[in-house]
Amino acid sequence: MTRHARNSTAGSVYTYHEKKRDAKASGYGSLSERFSKDSIKGFDCCSxxxxxxxxxxxxxxxxxxxxxxxxxxxxxxxxxxxxxxxxxxxxxxxxxxxxxxxxxxxxxxxxxxxxxxxxxxxxxxxxxxxxxxxxxxxxxxxxxxxxxxxxxxxxxxxxxxxxxxxxxxxxxxxxxxxxxxxxxxxxxxxxxxxxxxxxxxxxxxxxKFTLAPKDDDERGKALISRQVRYMCPITRDILSNSVPCTILKPTGDVITTECFEKLIKKDMVHPLTGLKLKEKDIIPLQRGGTGFASVNDKLEATEARPSMMA
Incomplete structure (x- = not known):
């Protein structure tokens, strides 16, 4: 076994990586884990x-x-x-x-x-x-x-x-x-x-979500199994966790925040119905997340486990 082998145990120093690995396997001490994309709910999922x-x-x-x-x-x-x-x-x-x-x-x-x-x-x-x-x-x-x-x-x-x-x-x-x-x-x-x-x-x-058109590969699939499900009814942009969304309260339509900032915020008129909008009619939709720190506020979870006292 060489000195720099991956599983080398001949070193005299107990490294930080070895401490974390052993602590995770032992079942003692606080354990921190970073959320992945699969651990975060979708933007159209129930809380x-x-x-x-x-x-x-x-x-x-x-x-x-x-x-x-x-x-x-x-x-x-x-x-x-x-x-x-x-x-x-x-x-x-x-x-x-x-x-x-x-x-x-x-x-x-x-x-x-x-x-x-x-x-x-x-x-x-x-x-x-x-x-x-x-x-x-x-x-x-x-x-x-x-x-x-x-x-x-x-x-x-x-x-x-x-x-x-x-x-x-x-x-x-x-x-x-x-x-x-x-x-x-x-x-x-x-x-x-x-x-x-x-x-x-x-x-x-x-x-009210606007359904996105189906691709040739997704024809015949159920809505829950489709990768692309909804889109903005005004700009036709695809909605996802990485796209900030806004809900218009009078009709319940879900649009992108970029569409609201560029097309609606100036005149405050609903582009689909022509209704006059107020500030209280604009509801930012809370996103589930993507796994990137720039989108989510907190991506780490800490589990407090029993600790051994010397």
Whole structure:
């Protein structure tokens, strides 16, 4: 084996390439990987399913979705919010019951204190009055001036259904030492899965792609298997990830950004329908990427794996 062979192991220096190779194979340490073109979705693909859209819609921020996929996502979030609201209502009801129990316990302690203080001064002449007070206390009528709604039917903590509410020692959440988890009030807003901004169904805009003419080699092929699928309806330029695109909101037509800058921006008139356009009617379409750093903002992904400590 020569000194400069590709797999030479006779060197005394542990090179950087060997460190990266061994770290990748060992399964320890952070691993960085650069995205390739195959790892990036196409410009006409849904941001959720990563497949070409059948019924494309776009958010106000320019992210493309398949209508079926974004509706399923929206309904799933709605169900999640309803579940969180039910949990929040149960928590409020439980706190209200605890407050009522504390008020009832405080009332019982006042009754016991009153009976204990006045038992010594009760004589045989007013024993009938004492008997009536005890009867009223046991029935839950309370003393004069007390609130009967907060009084309990019995002073015992084992009466009625309370015997079934004792904590189970094998359930951690039911033990007296377990602290309840406080659930915050859930928000009813639904946010975009990509941009993180508030999303409403009425804000989604239908997108209209213009089909490109088929070549002789692509005749008979399905749309999803074609290399060239769509084109600009004005300049007839082919649309791809390397071509910045813009959506005209009134009609949903997808054109190239270059076409908008050179032909539409000056007069702000729709070239196909003659409608007057506004700034809010121009939506830049977020591209998937090409694998080149000049097109994408971030092409590297980092995976945090377990690290070995010396």
């Amino acid at each position: 959720l399913t990563l497949q070409p859209c059948r019924n494309p819609v776009v958010s106000p921020d320019g992210y493309l979705f398949d209508k079926e996929a974004i509706l399923e996502y929206y309904l799933a979030k709605k169900k999640e919010i309803l579940r969180q609201q039910k949990e929040y209502e149960k928590q409020n009801k439980r706190e209200e019951n605890e407050k009522n129990e504390l008020k009832a316990a405080a009332h019982r302690s006042q009754v016991e204190k009153f009976i204990g203080e006045n038992r010594k001064i009760i004589t045989s002449s007013n024993s009938k009055l004492c008997f009536l007070i005890l009867i009223a206390t046991e029935k839950g009528d309370g003393l004069p001036g007390s609130n009967p709604s907060t009084s309990s039917s019995s002073l015992s903590n084992m009466s009625g259904n309370k015997a079934k509410d004792l904590p189970s020692f094998w359930v951690p959440a039911m033990t007296p030492d377990a602290k309840p988890v406080i659930i915050p009030k859930p928000s009813t807003d639904i946010y975009c899965p990509v941009s993180g901004k508030m999303l409403k169904i009425k804000d989604l805009i239908d997108v």
